[in-house]
Amino acid sequence: MTLREIAELAGVSPSAVSRYLNGGSLSAAKYEAIDKVIKETGYVPNQVAHDLRTGRVRQVGILVPKIHSKSVSQVVEGAHEVLAEAGYMTVLGSLEHAPDSVGRYLDWMQAYHMAGAIVMAANDADVRNGTYKNCDIPLVVTGQHFKDCNCVYHDDFNAAKDLTKLLLKKGRTRIGCVSAPKTDPAVGVGRIEGVKAALWEAGFTPAPPTVISDFHMESGYEAMQQLLADHPDLDGIFCATDSMGQGAMMALKESGRRIPEDVSVVAFGNDWANQVSSPQLTTAELYQTQCGRDAASILLDILEKGSEPSYTRQIMLGYRIMERGSV
Amino acid sequence: MTLREIAELAGVSPSAVSRYLNGGSLSAAKYEAIDKVIKETGYVPNQVAHDLRTGRVRQVGILVPKIHSKSVSQVVEGAHEVLAEAGYMTVLGSLEHAPDSVGRYLDWMQAYHMAGAIVMAANDADVRNGTYKNCDIPLVVTGQHFKDCNCVYHDDFNAAKDLTKLLLKKGRTRIGCVSAPKTDPAVGVGRIEGVKAALWEAGFTPAPPTVISDFHMESGYEAMQQLLADHPDLDGIFCATDSMGQGAMMALKESGRRIPEDVSVVAFGNDWANQVSSPQLTTAELYQTQCGRDAASILLDILEKGSEPSYTRQIMLGYRIMERGSV
DNA sequence: AATTGTAATGAAATCGATTGCAAAAATCTG
DNA sequence: CAGATTTTTGCAATCGATTTCATTACAATT
Numbered sequence: 265m266t267l268r269e270i271a272e273l274a275g276v277s278p279s280a281v282s283r284y285l286n287g288g289s290l291s292a293a294k295y296e297a298i299d300k301v302i303k304e305t306g307y308v309p310n311q312v313a314h315d316l317r318t319g320r321v322r323q324v325g326i327l328v329p330k331i332h333s334k335s336v337s338q339v340v341e342g343a344h345e346v347l348a349e350a351g352y353m354t355v356l357g358s359l360e361h362a363p364d365s366v367g368r369y370l371d372w373m374q375a376y377h378m379a380g381a382i383v384m385a386a387n388d389a390d391v392r393n394g395t396y397k398n399c400d401i402p403l404v405v406t407g408q409h410f411k412d413c414n415c416v417y418h419d420d421f422n423a424a425k426d427l428t429k430l431l432l433k434k435g436r437t438r439i440g441c442v443s444a445p446k447t448d449p450a451v452g453v454g455r456i457e458g459v460k461a462a463l464w465e466a467g468f469t470p471a472p473p474t475v476i477s478d479f480h481m482e483s484g485y486e487a488m489q490q491l492l493a494d495h496p497d498l499d500g501i502f503c504a505t506d507s508m509g510q511g512a513m514m515a516l517k518e519s520g521r522r523i524p525e526d527v528s529v530v531a532f533g534n535d536w537a538n539q540v541s542s543p544q545l546t547t548a549e550l551y552q553t554q555c556g557r558d559a560a561s562i563l564l565d566i567l568e569k570g571s572e573p574s575y576t577r578q579i580m581l582g583y584r585i586m587e588r589g590s591v
Numbered sequence: 592m593t594l595r596e597i598a599e600l601a602g603v604s605p606s607a608v609s610r611y612l613n614g615g616s617l618s619a620a621k622y623e624a625i626d627k628v629i630k631e632t633g634y635v636p637n638q639v640a641h642d643l644r645t646g647r648v649r650q651v652g653i654l655v656p657k658i659h660s661k662s663v664s665q666v667v668e669g670a671h672e673v674l675a676e677a678g679y680m681t682v683l684g685s686l687e688h689a690p691d692s693v694g695r696y697l698d699w700m701q702a703y704h705m706a707g708a709i710v711m712a713a714n715d716a717d718v719r720n721g722t723y724k725n726c727d728i729p730l731v732v733t734g735q736h737f738k739d740c741n742c743v744y745h746d747d748f749n750a751a752k753d754l755t756k757l758l759l760k761k762g763r764t765r766i767g768c769v770s771a772p773k774t775d776p777a778v779g780v781g782r783i784e785g786v787k788a789a790l791w792e793a794g795f796t797p798a799p800p801t802v803i804s805d806f807h808m809e810s811g812y813e814a815m816q817q818l819l820a821d822h823p824d825l826d827g828i829f830c831a832t833d834s835m836g837q838g839a840m841m842a843l844k845e846s847g848r849r850i851p852e853d854v855s856v857v858a859f860g861n862d863w864a865n866q867v868s869s870p871q872l873t874t875a876e877l878y879q880t881q882c883g884r885d886a887a888s889i890l891l892d893i894l895e896k897g898s899e900p901s902y903t904r905q906i907m908l909g910y911r912i913m914e915r916g917s918v
Numbered sequence: 919a920a921t922t923g924t925a926a927t928g929a930a931a932t933c934g935a936t937t938g939c940a941a942a943a944a945t946c947t948g
Numbered sequence: 949c950a951g952a953t954t955t956t957t958g959c960a961a962t963c964g965a966t967t968t969c970a971t972t973a974c975a976a977t978t
Contacts, residue, residue: 266964277928282966289925311702312643313964317933321639323682331668332880334659341658344685353699355650356681358671372680375638481863510867536808537864540837553659593934604958609936616956618944640934644963922977932966943956948949 265307274301285309315377323353324563325373325381330360334535335552336384339406342556343382350564352379367395374401380563382406382556402566404559408450409578414566416558416579420450423548423583424458427530428502430546432466434591436500436528439463441474442487442512444504452476455504455532473498477508484511492519499527506533509545513590528591534584543589551581592634601628612636642704650680651890652700652708657687661862662879663711666733669883670709677891679706693717697726707890709733709883729893731886735777736905741893743885743906747777750875750910751785754857755829757873759793761918763827763855766790768801769814769839771831779803782831782859800825804835811838819846826854833860836872840917855918861911870916878908 267285271278274297283290284298301307315321324347328336344354355378357369366383373381380402396403396413405415431439441459444452460471473495477487484507491498492515501516503509509531513523521527523543531538534549558579565577594612598605601624610617611625628634642648651674655663671681682705684696693710694717700708707729717723723730723740732742758766768786771779787798800822804814811834818825819842828843830836836858840850848854850870858865861876885906892904 267966268964278965279928279967280926283926286966288967289927291926294926308698308702310643310704310964311699312639312648312704313933314966315933316637316639316643316935317964317966319933331671332661332664337659337664340683341685341687344658344683345688348685348688353703354683356667356671356683358668358675360668361672361675371635372638375635376680377637377639481866507863514867535864536834537862537867539808540841540864540868542869594936595934605935606937606958607956610957613936615937618956621956637934640963641936642963643965644934644936646963920978923975925972925974927970927972929968929970931968933964936962938961939959941957941959944953945955946953947951 265305267307267309270298270301270305270307273305274298319377321377321379322351323355323376323378324560325355325357325369325378327357327359327366327369327381327383329358329384331356331358334533335407335550338552339384339556339559342553342558343560344556345553346557346560346564350560350568352564370395370399370401374399377401379567380404382559382563385410402563404562406555406559409580412576414562414577416555416562416581417450418550418555418581419583420454420550421458421461423532423550423585424455424502425462426458426583426585427532427546427548428459428462429466430585430587430591431500431502431528431530432462434500434524434528437468438495438498439468439472439500439502440491440495440498441472442477442484442491442501442503442508443474444479444508445476451504451532455502459502472502477504477511479505479507481507481511481514484508485515486511488512488515489519492516501527501529503529503531506531506535506538506545506547509547510537510541513541513543513545524589524591530591534586538586538588546588546590547586549584549586551583555581592632594634594636597625597628597632597634600632601625646704648704648706649678650682650703650705651887652682652684652696652705654684654686654693654696654708654710656685656711658683658685661860662734662877665879666711666883666886669880669885670887671883672880673884673887673891677887677895679891694722697722701726701728704728706894707731709886709890712737729890731889733882733886736907739903741889741904743882743889743908744777745877745882745908746910747781747877748785748788750859750877750912751782751829752789753785753910753912754859754873754875755786755789756793757912757914757918758827758829758855758857759789761827761851761855764795765822765825766795766799766827766829767818767822767825768799769811769818769828769830769835770801770803771806771835772803778831778859782829786829799829804831804838806832806834808834808838808841811835812842813838815839815842816846819843828854828856830856830858833858833862833865833872833874836874837864837868840868840870840872851916851918857918861913865913865915873915873918874913876911876913878910882908 267281271281383405385405385408409417446452475487477483530546534547538545594608598608710732712732712735736744773779802814804810857873861874865872
C-alpha cells in the first residue's frame with residue numbers, strides 16, 4: 265500500500281494525501297474521503313521514504329560497553345524513557361563483542377542519518393584519538409567528564425570522599441582500597457582520588473594501600489586477600505564497586521575478621537545484593553537512570569529547540585550515601 | 592556528499608559508483624578512480640536511501656517489558672550479539688512507561704519496514720487479542736510458549752519440579768509457595784504447576800498453600816509473613832523468583848526460624864545476590880542470554896536463508912539447578 | 919460587477935540511492 | 949581479421965514519500 269494508491273482510491277492527488285498526513289489546507293470533503301480509504305485499507309506510510317525526503321530520522325543511537333550490567337541498563341532505561349516520550353526510537357550498540365568499534369558504530373549511525381547518539385564512555389581512548397570529534401551528528405557522553413563535549417557524569421570524587429569520611433568518623437584510621445583499572449577515569453581514578461582527598465584533609469598523608477581489581481566479585485575477593493597479606497592491620501576498606509565490595513567482605517570474613525567490629529567496608533553502586541548480604545553493605549548510590557534521562561534531554565534540546573550546537577552542556581549529578589551494617 | 596557527486600568527481604557515471612559499492616562488473620581503472628575519491632572525501636552512502644530502494648532495512652526491533660532487569664538485559668544482550676554479528680542493528684522498545692503499546696511499537700516497526708522483531712512476552716494479553724498475528728514482519732516471541740508462533744522459552748515446569756524434588760529429597764514435606772501474578776503464564780503459572788507435579792508424584796495430594804506476590808523483595812517478604820501466619824509449620828518454601836526468595840528468607844529469619852535447619856528455601860533465577868546472602872540461596876538458572884541468541888538466530892534464518900516463514904519454530908531451553916546453603 | 923485576498927489543488931521536481939536494459943568496448947573464436 | 953561472445957558502461961526509471969509553485973476556486977471587499 266503506497267500513498268499513491270491511497271490517492272487513486274480516494275480520487276485525489278498524492279499531494280492531498282500527504283497534506284492529510286502532515287497537516288495542510290484540505291477541504292473537508294477530501295479529508296473525509298482520504299480518511300475513509302486509509303481506515304479501510306489499514307495503510308501505514310513508509311517511514312523510510314518519509315525520512316529520506318525530509319532528511320530527518322527519528323532514531324537515536326546509544327553506545328554501551330555491555331548491556332547486561334546494572335548501571336548500563338539503568339542509563340539505557342532512562343534514555344529510552346525520555347526518547348520514546350519524544351517520539352524517537354532507541355538504537356542499541358554494544359561494544360562487548362567488538363571492543364574497538366566505537367568508530368564503526370558512529371559511522372553506521374551517520375550513514376543512517378540518525379538524529380544523535382549517546383555514548384557511555386567506558387574508557388577515554390576513543391576521545392583521545394578523536395573518534396568523537398569528527399562526527400557530524402550531535403553526541404552526548406555519559407559517565408565521564410570531558411572538556412568541549414556534551415556530557416552527563418557523576419560526582420564520583422565527592423561520593424568517594426564522603427564514604428571515606430564515614431569510615432574515618434567510625435574511627436577507622438588504616439584504610440585500604442580495592443580499585444578498578446585506571447583505564448576507567450571515573451571509576452578507576454576519580455573514586456580513589458576522592459578517598460585520598462578525605463584522608464589528606466584528615467591529616468593522613470601516606471596514600472592508602474591499593475590493589476587494582478577488575479570489577480568482578482571473585483577478583484575483589486582475591487584483591488582483598490592480597491591487601492590483607494601485605495597489610496594485616498587494615499580496619500577500613502574502600503571498594504570501587506559493589507561486586508568487588510562483596511568479594512572483599514567474603515575474604516575478610518573468611519580470614520576471621522568481623523564486620524563491622526574489626527573492619528568496616530564501603531563500596532559503590534547500591535546494588536540490591538547489598539541488602540541481602542550480612543552485614544548489609546554500605547554504598548554510594550549514583551543516579552544512573554537520571555543520567556540516561558538527562559543525556560536524552562540534552563539531545564532533544566539540541567534537536568528540537570535547535571539550541572546552539574557548538575555550545576557544550578555539562579551536567580554533574582549528585583549521589584546518596586546508603587549507610588548500612590558494614591560500617 | 593552524495594553518490595552523484597562522487598561520480599562526477601571521479602569522472603564516471605553514478606551506476607559505476609553503485610557497482611563499486613555493491614559489487615558488479617567494473618574495470619580496474621574506474622575502480623581505482625572511485626576508490627581514490629571516496630577515500631579522499633570520506634563519503635558514506637546514505638543508508639536510508641539505500642534501504643528505500645532495496646526495500647530491506649537491516650534493523651530488528653526488540654520489545655521488552657522493561658530494560659533494567661537481569662533477565663531482560665541478558666536476553667537483549669544475547670540477541671544483540673547475534674544480530675550485530677550479522678550486520679543488523681537492534682532497536683529497543685520498552686513497555687515500562689507505556690504498558691499497552693505493543694501494537695503501537697509493532698506498527699512503528701512495520702512503518703520502518705524493519706527486518707523483524709523479537710517480543711519478550713511479559714503477559715499474553717496481546718496474543719489473545721491478536722496483536723501479534725496481523726503483523727507482516729517476522730516475529731519471535733521469547734520467554735513464553737505459544738502455538739503457531741516462533742518462540743524460544745524455558746522449561747519452567749521441569750525446573751520448578753526439580754527444585755521441589757530437591758526439597759522433598761531433603762526431607763521437607765510441608766511445602767509452601769510464593770508465586771507471581773497469574774498474568775505471567777510462564778512464571779506465575781508454569782512454575783507452580785511444576786511444584787504441584789512433583790508433590791503429586793510424591794503422593795502429596797492437597798495443593799501447596801500459595802500466596803501471590805509481585806516480584807519485588809519487599810512483596811516476597813510480606814507474602815512469606817502471610818504464609819507463616821496461616822501455616823506456621825511449613826518446612827520448605829518455593830519462590831517463583833530470586834528477589835521474592837530473598838524477601839522470604841528475611842521474613843523466615845526474622846521469625847526466628849533457621850535456614851536450612853528448620854526451613855529450606857528454593858527460588859528461580861540465579862542472581863548474583865544469591866551468592867552473597869546467608870545462607871546462599873538455591874535456585875534454578877535459566878539460560879537467558881542463550882534465549883536471546885536463539886531468538887535472533889531464528890529471525891536470521893527466516894531473513895537470510897529465506898526458510899519457509901509459515902513454518903513455526905519452537906525452541907525449549909534447559910536449566911541448571913544451583914544447590915546452595917538454603918536447602 | 920470588478921477587484922482583491924485567501925484557501926485549496928495537483929503537476930512535477932526532489933531526496934539518494936539501485937537496477938534493467940540497450941549500446942559500446944573488449945576479448946575470444948576459428 | 950571478421951564474426952561471435954562476453955564484459956563494461958551509462959541512461960533512465962524506480963523506491964515512496966514531501967514540497968514548491970503556479971493555478972484555480974471561492975469568499976470578501978469596495
